[in-house]
Amino acid sequence: MRIEFIVPVNQDIEQLKSSVQENFSAHLEPVRTVYRTHYDSFDWRLYKKNSLLEDTRDGNEHILVWKTLQGENYCPRMKLREIPQFAWDLPKGPFRDLLTMVLEMRELTPRVRVRSKIHVLRILNKDEKTVSRLIIQENNLQRQRGIRSGKIDNRATIVPVRGYAKPSMEVARFLEQQGLIPTQDDLMMTALTTIGASPGDYSTKLLLTLDPTMRADRTMKIILRRLFDIMLVNEDGTRTGTDTEFLHDFRVAIRRTRSALSQVKAVFPKQVLDRYKREFAWLGQITSPGRDLDVYLLNFDEYRDNLPAGMQAHIEPMRDFLIKQQGIEHKALIKAMNSQRYRRILLHWPAFLDEPVKERSTLKNARQPIINVARKRIWRIYRGILRNGGLITPGTPAEVLHDLRKDCKKLRYMMEFFRSLFAEEHIEQLTRMLKSLQTNLGNHQDYDVQIKSLNQIGSQMQAEGNATPETLLAMAMLIEGLQAKLQQTRSEFAIQFGTFAAKENRKLFRKLFANAQESQKILQ
Amino acid sequence: MKVIATYNIKGGVGKTATAVNLAWLAAHEGAPSLVWDLDPQGAASYYFRIKPKIKGGGKRLVQGKRDLEKFIRGTDFDLLDLLPADFSYRNMDIFLEGTKKPSHQLYKLLKQFRNEYEYVFLDCPPSISLVSENIFDATTAILVPTIPTILSLRTYKQIQQFFKKHDLDTTKILPFFCMTDRRKKMHRSMVETPPDFLTNLMPTSIPYDSKVEQMGIHRAPLVEFAPNARAARCYEALWSDIKQHLSRLE
Numbered sequence: 058m059r060i061e062f063i064v065p066v067n068q069d070i071e072q073l074k075s076s077v078q079e080n081f082s083a084h085l086e087p088v089r090t091v092y093r094t095h096y097d098s099f100d101w102r103l104y105k106k107n108s109l110l111e112d113t114r115d116g117n118e119h120i121l122v123w124k125t126l127q128g129e130n131y132c133p134r135m136k137l138r139e140i141p142q143f144a145w146d147l148p149k150g151p152f153r154d155l156l157t158m159v160l161e162m163r164e165l166t167p168r169v170r171v172r173s174k175i176h177v178l179r180i181l182n183k184d185e186k187t188v189s190r191l192i193i194q195e196n197n198l199q200r201q202r203g204i205r206s207g208k209i210d211n212r213a214t215i216v217p218v219r220g221y222a223k224p225s226m227e228v229a230r231f232l233e234q235q236g237l238i239p240t241q242d243d244l245m246m247t248a249l250t251t252i253g254a255s256p257g258d259y260s261t262k263l264l265l266t267l268d269p270t271m272r273a274d275r276t277m278k279i280i281l282r283r284l285f286d287i288m289l290v291n292e293d294g295t296r297t298g299t300d301t302e303f304l305h306d307f308r309v310a311i312r313r314t315r316s317a318l319s320q321v322k323a324v325f326p327k328q329v330l331d332r333y334k335r336e337f338a339w340l341g342q343i344t345s346p347g348r349d350l351d352v353y354l355l356n357f358d359e360y361r362d363n364l365p366a367g368m369q370a371h372i373e374p375m376r377d378f379l380i381k382q383q384g385i386e387h388k389a390l391i392k393a394m395n396s397q398r399y400r401r402i403l404l405h406w407p408a409f410l411d412e413p414v415k416e417r418s419t420l421k422n423a424r425q426p427i428i429n430v431a432r433k434r435i436w437r438i439y440r441g442i443l444r445n446g447g448l449i450t451p452g453t454p455a456e457v458l459h460d461l462r463k464d465c466k467k468l469r470y471m472m473e474f475f476r477s478l479f480a481e482e483h484i485e486q487l488t489r490m491l492k493s494l495q496t497n498l499g500n501h502q503d504y505d506v507q508i509k510s511l512n513q514i515g516s517q518m519q520a521e522g523n524a525t526p527e528t529l530l531a532m533a534m535l536i537e538g539l540q541a542k543l544q545q546t547r548s549e550f551a552i553q554f555g556t557f558a559a560k561e562n563r564k565l566f567r568k569l570f571a572n573a574q575e576s577q578k579i580l581q
Numbered sequence: 582m583k584v585i586a587t588y589n590i591k592g593g594v595g596k597t598a599t600a601v602n603l604a605w606l607a608a609h610e611g612a613p614s615l616v617w618d619l620d621p622q623g624a625a626s627y628y629f630r631i632k633p634k635i636k637g638g639g640k641r642l643v644q645g646k647r648d649l650e651k652f653i654r655g656t657d658f659d660l661l662d663l664l665p666a667d668f669s670y671r672n673m674d675i676f677l678e679g680t681k682k683p684s685h686q687l688y689k690l691l692k693q694f695r696n697e698y699e700y701v702f703l704d705c706p707p708s709i710s711l712v713s714e715n716i717f718d719a720t721t722a723i724l725v726p727t728i729p730t731i732l733s734l735r736t737y738k739q740i741q742q743f744f745k746k747h748d749l750d751t752t753k754i755l756p757f758f759c760m761t762d763r764r765k766k767m768h769r770s771m772v773e774t775p776p777d778f779l780t781n782l783m784p785t786s787i788p789y790d791s792k793v794e795q796m797g798i799h800r801a802p803l804v805e806f807a808p809n810a811r812a813a814r815c816y817e818a819l820w821s822d823i824k825q826h827l828s829r830l831e
Binding site for chain 2: 120134135136149179184185186187217218219220221
């Protein structure tokens, strides 16, 4: 295990090196400067898995090391000429496969950069064999967007050589005598703290603890402000367009906002409500084509792999077509995001949300305690789902299932907005049930839409002269496969809905959301 | 984890130099690697300045009664470890006989390292015995350094015959020419037109180079202290051939 020390500010590095050389048989390697960068995804997927990815650039060579936060001895590593944007672009091997599993489609984002002047002292035994390594680092934070360069801890790290524990212990004792301070903190974590970053702080969850007695209009402003903040942090990434999940999270925040505006009625003035319903519908509309294309491209390998080996190459023109369309749609999105209309939303919407609510209001729900409004609304949507879902038979048109899916989504969002108002274990159980039904309905919808889109893409490619008969045949095979999946999902609907509508869940829904007395208890 | 043995019945053909240099190259690329010095002469251990000694002898170690991991030593190079030789390895056949499945014992011992090392290089003693059978069983590939002479080719055929006789997988055998001397006509002609029975012959040959002998003075792999030497460059090319071959097997 590595032993790390903080070198006190007043400790002279040259003097430290000399005293090590006086007390140990040590060989000093040429001093070099390396550049270390801590990578993670925007949403801290590696940190959340208790690990960190550190790149050390030494000249033209990069060494990418995947460490645990506890600094265990064995760390997978890889030498590279450059750091790729996505884990799947790394050279083939277990490192790539495992990293792709964690990061999936998220790009590697440099979170903090440190320049280190490295002094390596190899501690030798009488055969002149290296038995321990002392690495002294003079560290500086590098300037990066929004961060000034500056000094951070100098460190001294002892890297024991396997099978020779004793010399490292002796060096560690010596360093302690010299006034160096042992530390467990990884330098990169210290660097992150220095720049004010909080690892793991990104989430698309609302993470709000609401007061059940608070006025509905004030509560809704808090919820909508949080959604707007999620939109804002994803805005830059959406504009860049390389990591598809920025657009995804941006869109989810928009969709949730639309749901909040339409479902929680009579809390905001009609004029405001109408304006922002319209504006957020527009935002949903301009972000939709790009996301659809992202999804097709993210699933493309799966599409290809589902085709017989001989047909797989023929589907590739479709990928080229999708990439081209993605570029066109991204440009259109950027244009919309640069428009006056978009800028006005960004200016006026937070201004409205941050404005204190008026003491008096003629709106029915505005001054109501949020618990009452939330309960009533959730109960109403839920009953609608039970009623409409119960009428679905194998012959019901796909559109009806689509409407049910939308209602389920509304219910899910409402339960997410107000989850802190209800008993956690109950809301958790009901959300789990709802999620299973949503997965079924979501898959049904996805397959249905994909079939229609593939037909449309095929026609468009044909019209543009980009589709050979083989490509069209491959696409037809894809459609056939999707149709089979659609049927399968449809046949599973009755079971999924049955579970969701089971007596036990109905009782729990009623207990949580239908009982006005429960609200009164909380309010008292 | 891929296990690569450098093996030949003949001695002095460059087995140790190959194992040491290839292991260094693998580790230098970022792949954690282990060299197991199975030769009681302990040349690989010597090259890495590590005492060819297993405290308490090799018998209990080979029989799996002692923790193999305890005897691993780090070399002077990052990601490159060594399991040292011991003079008692000269009796390894007898040690192996004492185990439940004698021809499977090495494989069983190495299995514990599958998540720790990407490559294990076995530097084998020059013989054909139960140790060899163990090596053939445990390895992904068996590198056979072959000097382009009639006697060396004859030895190579003996290895092939042994494999066939014991129904072993001959595709694991990867011969390559080494210590080739362009001044010698026989060497030149054999390298240019290798005999058909050398299946899976690696395209790169390692030339005779006095620098290789200097490994004993520097006590380090040639590729480390003289990376531009002709033989060092050839070891690099050979490593690349081997990786390509192994990737085709996946």
